[in-house]
Amino acid sequence: xxxxxxxxxxxxxxxxxxxxxxxxxxxxxxxxxxxxxxxxxxxxxxxxxxxxxxxxxxxxxxxxxxxxxxxxxxxxxxxxxxxxxxxxxxxxxxxxxxxxxxxxxxxxxxxxxxxxxxxxxxxxxxxxxxxxxxxxxxxxxxxxxxxxxxxxxxxxxxxxxxxxxxxxxxxxxxxxxxxxxxxxxxxxxxxxxxxxxx
Amino acid sequence: xxxxxxxxxxxxxxxxxxxxxxxxxxxxxxxxxxxxxxxxxxxxxxxxxxxxxxxxxxxxxxxxxxxxxxxxxxxxxxxxxxxxxxxxxxxxxxxxxxxxxxxxxxxxxxxxxxxxxxxxxxxxxxxxxxxxxxxxxxxxxxxxxxxxxxxxxxxxxxxxxxxxxxxxxxxxxxxxxxxxxxxxxxxxxxxxxxxxxxxxxxxxxxxxxxxxxxxxxxxxxxxxxxxxxxxxxxxxxxxxxxxxxxxxxxxxxxxxxxxxxxxxxxxxxxxxxxxxxxxxxxxxxxxxxxxxxxxxxxxxxxxxxxxxxxxxxxxxxxxxxxxxxxxxxxxxxxxxxxxxxxxxxxxxxxxxxxxxxxxxxxxxxxxxxxxxxxxxxxxxxxxxxxxxxxxxxxxxxxxxxxxxxxxxxxxxxxxxxxxxxxxxxxxxxxxxxxxxxxxxxxxxxxxxxxxxxxxxxxxxxxxxxxxxxxxxxxxxxxxxxxxxxxxxxxxxxxxxxxxxxxxxxxxxxxxxxxxxxxxxxxxxxxxxxxxxxxxxxxxxxxxxxxxxxxxxxxxxxxxxxxxxxxxxxxxxxxxxxxxxxxxxxxxxxxxxxxxxxxxxxxxxxxxxxxxxxxxxxxxxxxxxxxxxxxx
Numbered sequence: 089x090x091x092x093x094x095x096x097x098x099x100x101x102x103x104x105x106x107x108x109x110x111x112x113x114x115x116x117x118x119x120x121x122x123x124x125x126x127x128x129x130x131x132x133x134x135x136x137x138x139x140x141x142x143x144x145x146x147x148x149x150x151x152x153x154x155x156x157x158x159x160x161x162x163x164x165x166x167x168x169x170x171x172x173x174x175x176x177x178x179x180x181x182x183x184x185x186x187x188x189x190x191x192x193x194x195x196x197x198x199x200x201x202x203x204x205x206x207x208x209x210x211x212x213x214x215x216x217x218x219x220x221x222x223x224x225x226x227x228x229x230x231x232x233x234x235x236x237x238x239x240x241x242x243x244x245x246x247x248x249x250x251x252x253x254x255x256x257x258x259x260x261x262x263x264x265x266x267x268x269x270x271x272x273x274x275x276x277x278x279x280x281x282x283x284x285x286x
Numbered sequence: 287x288x289x290x291x292x293x294x295x296x297x298x299x300x301x302x303x304x305x306x307x308x309x310x311x312x313x314x315x316x317x318x319x320x321x322x323x324x325x326x327x328x329x330x331x332x333x334x335x336x337x338x339x340x341x342x343x344x345x346x347x348x349x350x351x352x353x354x355x356x357x358x359x360x361x362x363x364x365x366x367x368x369x370x371x372x373x374x375x376x377x378x379x380x381x382x383x384x385x386x387x388x389x390x391x392x393x394x395x396x397x398x399x400x401x402x403x404x405x406x407x408x409x410x411x412x413x414x415x416x417x418x419x420x421x422x423x424x425x426x427x428x429x430x431x432x433x434x435x436x437x438x439x440x441x442x443x444x445x446x447x448x449x450x451x452x453x454x455x456x457x458x459x460x461x462x463x464x465x466x467x468x469x470x471x472x473x474x475x476x477x478x479x480x481x482x483x484x485x486x487x488x489x490x491x492x493x494x495x496x497x498x499x500x501x502x503x504x505x506x507x508x509x510x511x512x513x514x515x516x517x518x519x520x521x522x523x524x525x526x527x528x529x530x531x532x533x534x535x536x537x538x539x540x541x542x543x544x545x546x547x548x549x550x551x552x553x554x555x556x557x558x559x560x561x562x563x564x565x566x567x568x569x570x571x572x573x574x575x576x577x578x579x580x581x582x583x584x585x586x587x588x589x590x591x592x593x594x595x596x597x598x599x600x601x602x603x604x605x606x607x608x609x610x611x612x613x614x615x616x617x618x619x620x621x622x623x624x625x626x627x628x629x630x631x632x633x634x635x636x637x638x639x640x641x642x643x644x645x646x647x648x649x650x651x652x653x654x655x656x657x658x659x660x661x662x663x664x665x666x667x668x669x670x671x672x673x674x675x676x677x678x679x680x681x682x683x684x685x686x687x688x689x690x691x692x693x694x695x696x697x698x699x700x701x702x703x704x705x706x707x708x709x710x711x712x713x714x715x716x717x718x719x720x721x722x723x724x725x726x727x728x729x730x731x732x733x734x735x736x737x738x739x740x741x742x743x744x745x746x747x748x749x750x751x752x753x754x755x756x757x758x759x760x761x762x763x764x765x766x767x768x769x770x771x772x773x774x775x776x777x778x779x780x781x782x783x784x785x786x787x788x789x790x791x792x793x794x795x796x797x798x799x800x801x802x803x804x805x806x807x808x809x810x811x812x813x814x815x816x817x818x819x820x821x822x823x824x825x826x827x828x829x830x831x832x833x834x835x836x837x838x839x840x841x842x843x844x845x846x847x848x849x850x851x852x853x854x855x856x857x858x859x860x861x862x863x864x865x866x867x868x869x870x871x872x873x874x875x876x877x878x879x880x881x882x883x884x885x886x887x888x889x890x891x892x893x894x895x896x897x898x899x900x901x902x903x904x905x906x907x908x909x910x911x912x913x914x915x916x917x
Contacts, residue, residue, distance in 0.1 A: 122483045125476070130486055139490035139499070141483070250491060256484045257573045260477040 094215045095262060097255050099248040102224040103241045104234070107136065108163065111245050112192060112223060113156045114140045116278070118249050119219050120148055122256040123196055126272050136242045140249055155192070155278040162280055163190045163225050191281040194219040196274045198264040213275060216264050221248075395452040397494055399594055400512045449494045449513070450588040456580040474577050481575050485584065488570070493592040511596055566590045 103111040114135035121128070121141040131142040143149065197213040226241070228234035266273045489495060498513050568590050574581035 118487060121487065122480055125479060130483075132490060139495065141487050141490070246491065249487065253484045253488050253491075256480055260480055260573070263476060263480070266472065266476055 094217050095259065096218040096220060097251075098220045098222060099251055100222045100224070100244060101241075101248055102226050102237075102244045104226050104228065104237050107241060108223060108225055109156050109160045110135050111241065112159060112221065113152055114138075114245065115221060115248055115252070116152050116156065116192070116194060117142045118252050119194055120152070120276070122252065123217075123274065123276070124148065124272060125266060125274065136245055138242065138246050138249065151278065155280065159190060159192050159223075159280045163188050163223070188225045190223050190225075192221045192223065193279045193281060194221070195277045195279065197277065198274055216262060216274075395454070395515055395517050396448050397450040397452075397513060397515045398446050398448040399497070399592075400446055400514045447589075447594070449497070449592055450492065450586060453585050453587075454582070456577075456582055471578075474575065477575055481572060481584075485572065488572075492588060493590060494588065497592040497594060511594060 099115060101111055101115060114133070117133075118140050120143045121130075124143055124145070126145075129144060131144040132139045133142045134140070143152075195215045196217045197215050200212045200214060226237045228237050264274075494513065501511055501513065566589060567587055569585065569587050571583065571585040574583045576582075
C-alpha cells in the first residue's frame with residue numbers, strides 16, 4: 089500500500105426511504121465514535137433494533153444531522169429526476185424506479201504544522217483516513233418486498249457497523265500521533281457525492 | 287498518575303461508558319485503581335483501567351484530576367466512566383508493578399443468566415433458530431456429572447448458563463509484540479482509545495446484549511431471569527461442567543435453513559473445544575494492544591443464541607409428553623379427542639390440523655391450539671418444523687383439569703373463560719400481568735379479530751366480561767384453553783411474541799428507558815426481569831388470530847346450544863364422530879358462511895406461517911361437512 093495514500097474504507101448500506109436518514113446517521117456516528125479523540129461520555133442510540141454508539145457532542149451531532157439531511161435530499165433529487173429526464177444516461181428504463189445510490193464520505197485530517205518559507209505558518213491538513221459510505225436506496229412495490237428490503241437493510245447496517253469495528257480494531261497503525269492537546273486533534277469533513285440512478 | 291507521563295493531550299479518558307453491559311464495561315474499566323497509582327510503571331498494566339493509567343502517564347495529570355473529581359467519574363482512554371468500587375478486589379492483582387515479569391493470570395469475566403429467582407413452576411428454556419424450545423436445565427444436567435442439581439431458594443431448578451466469557455490477559459511477548467516494548471506510551475494510549483471504543487461498540491452487537499435488552503423491556507413479573515457477571519481468575523480448568531461449553535440443544539436443530547451459519551459478528555466458530563461449530567459458540571479476538579509490558583489481548587467466547595425465556599414447568603412437561611407421543615398416534619388421538627370434547631363441539635376453528643375426519647368437530651375446536659405458537663410465537667417460522675402433535679402439548683394432568691373445567695362449563699354457552707381463569711391460577715401466572723398484557727397486545731392484533739370478536743360475543747360471556755375488558759377476556763380465555771397445551775411454550779415464546787406485540791408501541795420508550803437504565807445501572811448489575819406470565823400474552827396474540835374463529839365458533843355454538851339446551855359431554859362425544867344430531871340446520875348455512883370467512887381470514891392472518899396455510903385450507907374443506915351433521 090502506498091504509504092502516502094491514506095487508506096480508504098468502504099461501507100455499504102442499503103436502506104429504504106423512511107429509514108435511510110437514521111441508518112446513515114447511525115453509521116456515521118459509529119465511525120466518529122472511534123475517531124473522535126476527546127473524552128466522551130459514551131452514548132448509544134438504537135437504529136433498527138441495533139444499538140449503535142452515538143457521539144453526544146453537539147457540534148458533531150449537528151454536523152451529522154445536517155449532512156445526513158442534505159444527503160437524503162440529494163438522493164431524493166436523484167431519484168426523482170431520473171425517471172423524468174428519460175434521455176438521462178443514468179437510467180435507461182424510465183418506467184421502473186431504479187434504486188438510487190449515493191456516497192457519503194468522511195475524511196479525517198491531521199494538521200501538520202508547516203513552517204512556510206514564504207507564507208506564514210500554515211497548517212497543512214492532510215487526509216489520513218477516508219470512509220466511504222455507499223448508500224443504496226431501495227424502494228418496494230409490495231408488502232413482501234418491503235419486508236425483504238427491511239431485512240436487508242437491517243442486516244446491511246449490522247454488517248457495516250461490524251466492519252467499522254473490524255477495521256478500527258485492525259488498523260491502528262496509521263493513526264497519526266496526537267500532537268495537540270486541544271479538544272479534537274483531527275479535523276473531519278463529511279462530503280456528499282451525489283450520484284444519479286444506480 | 288496517569289497524567290504525568292502522557293504527552294498526549296487526551297486526558298485520560300477511561301472507558302467511561304458502561305460500554306458493554308453495565309456489568310462488563312465496568313469490570314474492564316475499573317477506574318479506581320489507576321488514579322491512585324502514583325508510579326506510572328508501565329509494567330503494571332491493569333486489565334481494566336491499568337492501561338489507561340499507564341498510558342495516561344504521559345500527560346494531563348491536571349485534567350485527570352479535574353475530571354476525576356467530577357462526579358466520581360473516571361475518564362480513561364477518552365471515555366467517561368462512572369467510578370465503581372465493584373471490582374477493586376479483583377483488579378488488585380493487576381495493579382502490581384511487576385506485571386512484565388510475573389504476569390497475573392488472565393482475568394476472566396463471565397456473563398451468565400441467572401435463574402435464582404425462578405420459582406418452582408418455572409424453568410428456563412432456550413429457543414433455537416427454528417423456534418423450538420429446549421429445556422436448559424435438562425441440557426445442563428444431561429452433560430454434567432450426576433451430582434444433584436441444587437435448587438434455588440424458591441425451589442426452582444437451578445441452572446445457570448454462561449453466555450459469554452471474556453478473557454483479558456497480558457500475553458507473553460513474542461516477536462510481533464516485541465515492538466510493543468518500545469511503544470511510546472502516548473501511542474499505546476491512543477490505540478487503547480480506539481480499542482476500547484471498538485470494544486464498546488462490539489459489545490452492543492452481541493446476543494447477550496440483545497437478551498439483556500429484551501429482558502429489560504419487560505421488567506414486570508418478578509425478575510425471574512437476570513443477567514449477571516462474575517470475575518474470576520482464568521487459566522483454571524473448571525472442574526465441574528462448564529455451562530458455556532455445554533450445547534443447550536442438539537446440533538441438528540441449529541442449522542435451519544432460515545439462518546446462515548456465518549453471521550455478522552465477525553467471529554469465528556470456536557474450534558478449540560469442539561471440532562466445529564457444533565456447540566454454537568463463537569470466539570472473537572481483539573487485536574492485541576502492544577504495550578511495553580506485553581501484548582494485551584482481549585478475547586471472547588460467547589454463545590451465538592441467547593434466546594432464553596421462562597416457561598412454566600407444567601407446560602414444559604406437557605410439551606415433553608407431547609413429544610413422546612409423537613410415535614403413538616393412539617394416545618395422541620385420545621388426547622385430542624378428549625380435548626376436543628371439552629371444547630365446544632361447534633367451534634368453527636380453522637383448519638383441522640390433524641385432518642382426521644372422525645375428530646373433525648373436536649379438532650376444529652382444537653385447531654387453534656396447534657396453531658398456538660408453542661414454538662412459533664414471535665420466533666422464526668417454526669410451525670412447519672414441528673410435527674403437529676408437538677404443537678398440542680397437553681399433559682395428562684392438564685387434560686384432566688381441562689376436562690373438569692370444561693365439564694363445568696359445558697352448560698355455559700361457548701366461552702371457556704371460566705376454564706381460562708382456572709387455568710390461569712394453576713399455571714402460576716401473574717394474573718395482573720396476564721390481564722394487562724392482552725389489552726396491550728390487542729392493538730397489535732389484526733383488526734379483524736377485534737372487529738369480529740366483540741359483536742360476536744355470546745351473551746353468556748358477559749359474566750366474564752367483568753374480569754377483563756371485552757375482547758381481552760376473550761383473548762385470555764382462548765389463550766387459556768390453549769394454554770393447557772402451550773403454557774410453557776407460550777412463555778418461552780412469550781418474550782418473542784410479547785415483544786412483537788408490545789414492541790411497536792413501546793419501542794421508543796423502551797429504548798429511552800433502556801438507555802437511561804443503562805446509564806444508571808452501569809455500576810450495579812442490572813436485574814433483568816422477565817415476565818413470567820408471558821405465555822398469556824403470547825396466547826393472547828395468538829388468540830387474536832383465532833379470535834375470529836373463536837368468535838364464530840362461539841356464536842355458532844351459542845346458537846346451537848341454545849337450540850339444544852345443555853349438552854352433556856357424552857353427547858358431545860357423539861358429536862365428535864360427526865354423527866347427526868338433532869340440531870337445527872339453521873346454523874348450517876350461517877356456519878358455512880361464517881366458516882368460509884373464518885377460513886379466509888385465518889389464512890390471511892397466518893399467511894406468514896409456514897405450513898399453516900395448508901392446514902387452513904384443509905380444514906376449510908372439511909368444515910361444512912362437520913357442521914352439517916353436527917348441527
